[in-house]
Amino acid sequence: xxxxxxxxxxxxxxxxxxxxxxxxxxxxxxxxxxxxxxxxxxxxxxxxxxxxxxxxxxxxxxxxxxxxxxxxxxxxxxxxxxxxxxxxxxxxxxxxxxxxxxxxxxxxxxxxxxxxxxxxxxxxxxxxxxxxxxxxxxxxxxxxxx
Amino acid sequence: xxxxxxxxxxxxxxxxxxxxxxxxxxxxxxxxxxxxxxxxxxxxxxxxxxxxxxxxxxxxxxxxxxxxxxxxxxxxxxxxxxxxxxxxxxxxxxxxxxxxxxxxxxxxxxxxxxxxxxxxxxxxxxxxxxxxxxxxxxxxxxxxxxxxxxxxxxxxxxxxxxxxxxxxxxxxxxxxxxxxxxxxxxxxxxxxxxxxxxxxxxxxxxxxxxx
Numbered sequence: 001x002x003x004x005x006x007x008x009x010x011x012x013x014x015x016x017x018x019x020x021x022x023x024x025x026x027x028x029x030x031x032x033x034x035x036x037x038x039x040x041x042x043x044x045x046x047x048x049x050x051x052x053x054x055x056x057x058x059x060x061x062x063x064x065x066x067x068x069x070x071x072x073x074x075x076x077x078x079x080x081x082x083x084x085x086x087x088x089x090x091x092x093x094x095x096x097x098x099x100x101x102x103x104x105x106x107x108x109x110x111x112x113x114x115x116x117x118x119x120x121x122x123x124x125x126x127x128x129x130x131x132x133x134x135x136x137x138x139x140x141x142x143x144x145x146x
Numbered sequence: 147x148x149x150x151x152x153x154x155x156x157x158x159x160x161x162x163x164x165x166x167x168x169x170x171x172x173x174x175x176x177x178x179x180x181x182x183x184x185x186x187x188x189x190x191x192x193x194x195x196x197x198x199x200x201x202x203x204x205x206x207x208x209x210x211x212x213x214x215x216x217x218x219x220x221x222x223x224x225x226x227x228x229x230x231x232x233x234x235x236x237x238x239x240x241x242x243x244x245x246x247x248x249x250x251x252x253x254x255x256x257x258x259x260x261x262x263x264x265x266x267x268x269x270x271x272x273x274x275x276x277x278x279x280x281x282x283x284x285x286x287x288x289x290x291x292x293x294x295x296x297x298x299x300x301x302x303x304x305x306x307x308x309x310x311x312x313x314x315x316x317x318x319x320x321x322x323x324x325x326x327x328x329x330x331x332x333x334x335x336x337x338x339x340x341x342x343x344x345x346x347x348x349x350x351x352x353x354x355x356x357x
Contacts, residue, residue, distance in 0.1 A: 069148035086226075089262040089269065093226020096325050101148045111266070111297045127185070127322060133315035134197055137308045141204060144305035 008033045010040050016049045024059040030067035041078045049120050050082040054091050065094060072102035082107035083116045150326050153184035173342030181323035201312045208309060212241035213285055215339060220289050221313045223262060224296060225321040232258045233338030240341045243351045250354060252276040259332055
């Protein structure tokens with residue numbers, strides 16, 4: 001299997017760690033990735049920001065999803081802020097489930113590079129971010145109505 | 147193995163009571179309420195519940211019941227949450243049917259799961275295919291605008307945009323809870339609005355859909 005076909009790729013991009021997921025994942029695929037990811041992070045002395053590109057993930061079964069949530073929870077103390085990038089609703093739901101079950105409030109699911117940069121450079125949690133936006137836009141809608 | 151953290155016994159009992167009350171008073175079961183209590187406590191549920199209702203009221207006032215429900219279904223759909231997107235699509239479809247029993251929205255709530263599987267570009271193309279040139283073309287324009295505001299870097303230019311952005315925020319917050327609402331058969335998800343109480347209308351609606 002050449003690199004282009006590998007189910008995952010882990011690399012350093014500047015101070016960040018970038019991960020790409022591809023294809024169809026079952027539990028052994030998730031297990032293999034989890035092992036590689038923990039080994040990779042063990043070699044780092046900092047807590048790097050993590051970007052997971054799930055745009056090429058076609059399918060992830062329920063066991064693999066659970067394993068990825070376990071992994072995210074395990075690596076939480078070793079990473080900084082985190083973004084999962086997904087460009088289908090189904091995959092965004094899957095990624096949100098993973099970070100929600102892992103209890104990582106500093107992780108978010110997004111769909112474009114601009115939002116990724118903004119999130120990694122902010123200090124909000126997912127919930128505080130949503131709450132701030134609700135208050136802001138309800139206020140603006142109220143002002144626009146008068 | 148990954149497990150969803152449950153609320154404590156007091157919150158679980160509180161959630162059970164709120165679900166039962168909602169089923170009787172509003173006609174639908176907010177299965178996500180336990181996680182809401184877990185996440186923000188009872189005072190948080192009250193405060194943010196009021197803001198959710200404020201957003202929904204303003205959308206209703208601006209767009210009418212069925213279009214408002216279809217808009218929030220789309221906001222939830224983009225987050226990949228089946229529960230809210232099916233429940234609000236169902237409610238929107240019922241409000242439309244209540245206005246005119248010869249009118250069925252081109253997106254059946256039972257199509258939502260398969261639509262969520264599509265990459266975003268294909269999802270938008272599918273909506274265009276189903277809604278363009280129909281009386282529901284204005285809703286398509288709202289979907290396109292909401293998508294641009296959520297993912298396309300568009301900035302608010304009108305009160306409608308502010309309402310779409312408020313809805314995006316509300317359903318981002320709610321999806322934190324509803325994403326854990328698994329194990330419910332899509333066909334068993336209630337319409338997530340008071341129209342859920344009208345069982346006769348619902349029977350006629352399903353008959354009109356041929357089921």
